[in-house]
Amino acid sequence: PAERGVHEMTLTANFPVPDEAIHRDLVSIVGEGGVSARRLDRLAYARDLWPGSILWMRGGKVPYLPSFIVWPEETEAVSQILTYANAHHLPVVPFGAGSGVCGGTLPLHGGIILDLKRMNRIVAIDRNSMTVTAQCGIMGECFEEDLNVAGFTLGHFPSSIYCSTLGGWLAARSAGQLSTKYGKIEDMVIALEAVLADGTVIETRKTPRSATGPDWKHLLVGSEGTLGVITTATMRLHPLPQARIFQAYRFPDVPTALEAIRATVQYGVLPAVVRLYDEVDTALTMTALGAEDLSGNLLILVFEGGREIVALEHELTARFCAERPCEDLGAGPARHWWEHRYDISYRQSEILSNEGMVLDTIEVATVWSNLVNLYDTVRKALSPIVTTLAHFSHIYPEGASIYFSVIGHAEETTDEAYYRKIWETAMAACLEAGGTISHHHGIGYSKAPWMAQEHGTLMGVYRRVKDALDPNGILNPGKMGL
Incomplete structure (x- = not known):
């Protein structure tokens, strides 16, 4: 029955x-x-x-x-x-x-x-080397809490930390909210154990670096299970921060705020959190998080680490911001964001449960010289068909990620057709403007149609690697444009 x-x-x-x-x-x-x-x-x-x-x-x-x-x-x-x-x-x-x-x-x-969630043990913590070896089914929040008890942090805090695993982070090439300071998941991994399609177990050496040919672990990181199954990983650790400082600024426009951010990171200052919300995102997202009376282009900053370093980073960032028109909002908005930083992800079901409503996030990236162009191009393309808000995060000396959120209602077509139109429009605009179609969510099934445009002839190389490692095509078939 x-x-x-x-x-x-x-x-x-x-x-x-x-x-x-x-x-x-x-x-x-x-x-x-x-x-x-x-x-x-x-x-x-x-x-x-x-x-x-x-x-x-x-x-x-x-x-x-x-x-x-x-x-x-x-x-x-x-x-x-x-x-x-x-x-x-x-x-x-x-x-x-x-x-x-x-x-x-x-x-x-x-x-x-x-x-793989039953493979959830921390195998060893090497205090002298500040590394941890763990099975890849361990849940993110459990992993971080166990490391905190030992006096460490991984520094990886994706919005999904309560419902994602170490293996998932590695497979999808994840980035966390504090990535400007701690790096992305590929910056944290020292060594991997994985199983290939034919059952062969492979393991890379635990060294900080080697010059012995290709770095095999980075062949698997980001491959989303198409080339092998990651089972164990050795990761870099950091001491728990001694101090944390919160700071927020309001800027008159996005380009001015981006210039302040660029000047800061290119000087060598890397705050743990750098998030610039445009006017629409400030109005909708921060209100949804319970923050009142916030408007404009809101820059959220969080500094953490050793006391002296944190104080100096805060001072230098304040100087770069003060050189441009902006309003110092103090610690309040940034502290509020920190206390509610995971909440917004759990509000999406309230919207998607309503018939006809569509909501999604589109994270792209490019270099500084093209960042405003990418932002304007994608917004201009999407705005006629869906409400579009954006924030900038995951900052590099060379560029940044733009995280678009789209909310709309299917009026004259089916939900699925409307949803496809949004994505086709966004991806076409991103590629036209010279951005990458994914910064940290990965490709999976939904973005696979645009992988050939993203990679060009290199997709043929990827397919040859896939054929060599998985000739029967059993590993996660139909994903990544393969």
């Missing part, structure tokens, strides 16, 4: 009956409690947090279903599962916590969802 709730949904496809022989073979590897073919489990793993799949679910559609969910607890089990899947040409989709927003874990060809 149908399990409660499942039979009430109108699905675009029936639940295929899982192969009992495959089920038995998987149980022989991970045990009865390590495999599920239950309909509710298969339904739960049929999507991630990509808004496109949420629109499907809102309409009662579940186009893609896995046959099995498998929970390994050690690398050896991952190796055995992939060896088996490769021999039987079974698709395998590596799964962290399902918080991705690009459809990266959609089981487009059925098969196995390989959920």
Whole structure:
């Protein structure tokens, strides 16, 4: 009989009956409690947090279903599962916590969802070297809390930290809210252990750097499970900050604020948080976070680290801002942002639960000399069809990321057609303006159509690497434009 709730949904496809022989073979590897073919489990793993799949679910559609969910607890089990899947040409989709927003874990060809969350141990902390080795299924907030108890921080704080894993961060090339100081996930990784499609376990050396040919770990970081399954990682650590200073400024326009930011970081000052909200984003986002009486182009700054360094960074940044027209708002707005910095991500379901409403985020990036052009081009293209707000973050001496949020209602077409139009418009504008189509959310399924334009002839190189490492094409098929 149908399990409660499942039979009430109108699905675009029936639940295929899982192969009992495959089920038995998987149980022989991970045990009865390590495999599920239950309909509710298969339904739960049929999507991630990509808004496109949420629109499907809102309409009662579940186009893609896995046959099995498998929970390994050690690398050896991952190796055995992939060896088996490769021999039987079974698709395998590596799964962290399902918080991705690009459809990266959609089981487009059925098969196995390989959920790594039971591989959640910190293996070792090397205090002298300030590194940590951990299994990649560990949840982000749990990982950070355990490191804090030991006196360290990873410095990686994505908005999804409560519902994402170390492996997911590495696979999707993640960036956190404090990335201007601590770097992105690729800057933090020292070494990796991973399993290839044929079950081969590979491990890179734990060294700060080497000049011994290609850096193999960076072949896997950002490949979203298409080249291998990352199982363990050794990461750089930082001491817990001794001090933290909050500061906010209001600027008359975006270009003036960006010039202040550019001058600051190119001088060598790297605040932990640098976020510039344009007027629309200030009005909508900060109000949604409970901040009152804020308007204009709002710059949020947070400095943290050693006391003397933090004080000097704050002083120097204040000097660069004061050289341009702006209003010193003190610590209040930045402190409020800090206390509520994860809240906005959990407000999206309130909007997407309403019929006809569409909401998504589009994060692009470019160099300083092109940043205002990219901002203006994408906004101009999107504004006629959807409400568009933006903030600038993830600052580099060479450029920055622009994080567009779009909110609209499908008036004259279906939700899905309207959603596709938004993305087609945004990606065309970004590529026309010379930006990259993704700064830190990755590619997955949703942005795959634009990978050839992003990479040109290098997509052929990527396909050859894929064919060499995964000739049967079992690893996360249909993603990344492959």
